[in-house]
Amino acid sequence: MPPTLCPVFSPYPDLMWTRLPSSGLRVTGADRTDFVHGQMTGDLRGAPTPGLVPCAFLNVRGQIEQFARAYRRPDDIYLHLDAGQAPLLAARLRRYIIFDQVELEDVSEVLRTVHVWDQAVPGWDDAGAGAQQWTLGGSLVLGGRVNRSGQPGVDLHYLARDEEAVLAALGGEERPLSELDALRVAAGIPDIQRDGLTGTLPQEVGLDVSGPLPAISYRKGCYVGQEIMARIEARGQTRFHLARVAGEGLPSHAEIRQGDKVVGQSGLSTGPLALARLRRELEDGAAVEVGGVSARVQLLGHD
Structure with a gap:
C-alpha cells in the first residue's frame, strides 16, 4: 500500500512523479x-563523482543482457536496474570476480525510486551535475537527470524506510506508470526491459551514441561484447534500428510482418503507438502488421 502523505506546503504544486519498478546493486x-x-558499455572511469552513466551489459555476441544506470559516488557504485534484474546482474558479475577487491550487495528491498517528470525537485540544482545527493524530508536522497518523457526529469532514489517523509517533502501529484510510458513512447525513448528488447544489439534499439538513449563508448577499452561493438562501428550500421509503429489497438511485444516476411518486433504498446525494432529498409509510412493488426511505420530520425 502507498504511504499516507502528510499535507505539507509544496513550492512545486504542479510537480508530477511516478513510482518506478526497480532493483539495484x-x-x-x-x-x-x-x-x-570493465563489464559495461559506458565509460564509468570517465564519469565525474558523483556521476551518472547509462550502460548495457552484453553477452559475447554483443547482445544486451541487462540495461542499467550506473551512479558513481565517493564510496560506491550504485547500479539502478528494472525490477527483478539485480539478481541476474549480480550472478553475472560474480563470475568475473577473481582477484578483484569488490563486494556486491543487492539493495532492491531497501531502496525505492520515483521519476519526477521535470527537474522541479526541491533541492535539485538544474544547472548542476547529472547526479546529485542532498537531503529531502530529513533523509539523504540520490538523484539522476534522466529523460523518460521527452524532457529531462529526475530519477529520485531513497531508503524505503524514509518513503513517507521523502514523498511528503517532494509534494506534487503521483501519476501512473502507464502515463509516463505513453509520453516515453511518443518521444521515441526505449525502455529495454519494458519494451522487451533484451537479446538485441544496442545499436538496433537506440543505445548508440546518436540514439535517444546513448549508452555506448567506443573508446573505453575491452569489455564482454566489445569486439562486436567495434565491428559494428567499423561497418557503420546494423540491419535493424529503433522506429515506431502506429495503429489502433496495437499489441505489445508482437511480431511485425510485411506480407509473409518478419521485419521486426514491437515493444510495449500504449494503444495507438509502440516502439519497434525494425529492418532499416522499411520507409516512413510503410504498411505493416503488428501481431495481425494493421499499422504504419514512423521513422524517428535519430540515425
Whole structure:
C-alpha cells in the first residue's frame, strides 16, 4: 500500500512523479570502479563523482543482457536496474570476480525510486551535475537527470524506510506508470526491459551514441561484447534500428510482418503507438502488421 502523505506546503504544486519498478546493486571495494567499468558499455572511469552513466551489459555476441544506470559516488557504485534484474546482474558479475577487491550487495528491498517528470525537485540544482545527493524530508536522497518523457526529469532514489517523509517533502501529484510510458513512447525513448528488447544489439534499439538513449563508448577499452561493438562501428550500421509503429489497438511485444516476411518486433504498446525494432529498409509510412493488426511505420530520425 502507498504511504499516507502528510499535507505539507509544496513550492512545486504542479510537480508530477511516478513510482518506478526497480532493483539495484551496490558495488563497494577498492577495485569497484575498474571492475564495473570493465563489464559495461559506458565509460564509468570517465564519469565525474558523483556521476551518472547509462550502460548495457552484453553477452559475447554483443547482445544486451541487462540495461542499467550506473551512479558513481565517493564510496560506491550504485547500479539502478528494472525490477527483478539485480539478481541476474549480480550472478553475472560474480563470475568475473577473481582477484578483484569488490563486494556486491543487492539493495532492491531497501531502496525505492520515483521519476519526477521535470527537474522541479526541491533541492535539485538544474544547472548542476547529472547526479546529485542532498537531503529531502530529513533523509539523504540520490538523484539522476534522466529523460523518460521527452524532457529531462529526475530519477529520485531513497531508503524505503524514509518513503513517507521523502514523498511528503517532494509534494506534487503521483501519476501512473502507464502515463509516463505513453509520453516515453511518443518521444521515441526505449525502455529495454519494458519494451522487451533484451537479446538485441544496442545499436538496433537506440543505445548508440546518436540514439535517444546513448549508452555506448567506443573508446573505453575491452569489455564482454566489445569486439562486436567495434565491428559494428567499423561497418557503420546494423540491419535493424529503433522506429515506431502506429495503429489502433496495437499489441505489445508482437511480431511485425510485411506480407509473409518478419521485419521486426514491437515493444510495449500504449494503444495507438509502440516502439519497434525494425529492418532499416522499411520507409516512413510503410504498411505493416503488428501481431495481425494493421499499422504504419514512423521513422524517428535519430540515425
